[in-house]
Amino acid sequence: MAVLTAVILGRLVLLQGLDGTAYAAAASADRLREDVLAATRGQILDANGNPMAYTLSARKIYADPSLIGDPVAAATILSGMLGAPVNQLVDKLQADNRYQVLAERLEPSLAAQVMNLGIAGIGVEVQPLRIYPAGSVGAQVVGFTGADGSGLAGIEQAYDELLTGTPGTTSYEVGRSGAVIPAGGRTDRPAVPGGSVQLTIDQDVQFHLQQQLDAQCADGSTENAQGVILDAHSGRVLAMATCRSFDPNTASEADPDTLGNGAISGILESGSVAKAITLSAAIEEGIVTPDDVRLTPDSITVGNTTVRDAHPHNPINYTVTGILAKSSNVGTIGIARELGNERLEQYLRAFGVGEPTGIELPGESPGILVPNQEWSIAQSINVPIGQGFALTTLQMASIYQTIANGGVRIPPRIVASTTAADGTVTESAQPEGVRVISEQTAATMAYMLEAVVGEGGTALNASIAGYRVAGKTGTAQRPNPACSCYAGGGFWTTFAGFAPADAPRYVMSVMLQRPDSGVPAGPVFKNVMTFVLAHEAVPPTGVGRPEFILIV
């Protein structure tokens, strides 16, 4: 009797005292059900608050074929409402499993109509749907999301964590049958919806730029076209596009080649656009002034590399302004040889070549610039005229932003602010500027670049009636990936510039990639910049274009 009592008592102590908490926890875990509350993904807005991406609640209609009585009759009724062929629906309704998705991304009202038919075996599920109201406009910047709702490109990827938010949970007690115990404990941890991201992009400008680039690519021979527009003083990106965008609403069906943001991930050799760097350096270092005269032949040979000017000519007495306005390769190389490779590389890097700008987008390329000690002789005479190093279309714009902004380069940014779920707005700080050239040199460069655009320069086609425009054309041979040589690689034609030249507001770079060098990029600049100036209500400065002495 005593032994039995001891055993029972011992067991009691063991159960209640020692293992008690574990059993209680197991019991409560058995009763507790936990459901995940999905967090709504945040919005992506343009500079004016127009939504470029947002999430709404759509519906998915599914069928359990084992419960469908008459597949043909059901398919006939559903076909009209779901917009799917009858035979396809019949196949699905007769499938040998218990879950067939009949239609996705439906308006809730349409799904409700389908459910009102009361067909047994047809069910509806809530499906978060990412909507991009602007379609292909800015798609390469905004990016897209995958089937699981996570960001796979662009801002959607870079700000995925902020946009996603934090899913919540609701846990409650259920009885054996699964019914909720009304008086049972219930704990809700509500979902925190995702924050929103406001871009510096203006949807209208973006649309116009995209249209102009697409028009270039529609000619059948232009393989690629890219453009970037920056605010001259803040470095903010007003628009950024690559021709042939895609519709992020149906990203999974898009041509994969169109998904990337070429303006930051693709690289090109800018050609004569880079002469602005060479001359900025030479003026800053006191090697030349705009009115210095250089007797310039039409070719220069260093080692066994010969570089010619675009058109044959007898030796001409070009001013330095004339060398830039006429885009003389020989004149520029002559000045660069006085500058030296080391200083040229210094200035290239100061202008941002060879390092990523740090823009808030995934997949940015830093460009390619090898240290000057490794330059071959051919490279050392090609770099000053924009060959032998590579940059992105964005970096090309950034170089001209530096000149337009009095010599201070502001690394370009594309996110204006982020707003957390609780409404806290975080304005993006403007990155610290980098003083590349003096204000005086920048003003001199703006003056010289204005000589390029208009009468006497190479870019008459980029001039805008009533406005003073500064800029530079470029043409570069494109390396042929097949042979690692330039033969058969085609060309890049480029243009970078800003307006108004005497009170810069906007900077733009354009690149066209073609099998020939016959189509200049200047007109694209002209068309888009004309729109930007009118759209942003930038009045002409009312001061006439100065006279330039190009040849003496």
Added chain:
Amino acid sequence: MAASVSVETIRAEPSRSRATPRTHRPALRLLPAPTPSLRRGPFIALVLTLVIIGTVGLLVLNTVIAADSFRVEQLVQRNAELALAEQELQRQVAEGLSPEALAEAARELGMVPAGQPAFVIVGPDGAIVIQGTPVPAGVR
């Protein structure tokens, strides 16, 4: 019964307390048993009233709660419907506001992109300067 017990108890007591002299003991007699109260009627009425009020009150409360819960359900449903309607309307607005849709709508109305504007600059002294040359729409 209770009365008789108490009488016995009282009677038995003196035998135990020897200190008390016999002569001082007061005369004892039996009290009549308490007569049952004749005022039961109002009490029953009170209890009955309370019971009825309670029952009816409970019924009314239950009905009100049930009616309210129906109303809550209706409102929740209506709220959900309105949220969906709003969502669809906002989607239409957002799509209508997109540059592509606007451009298409404008084209359908026969509109063309504006030409270059001129700017009227009013100086501090009221002098007017016109900057730029206006270009008619459709001329590029």
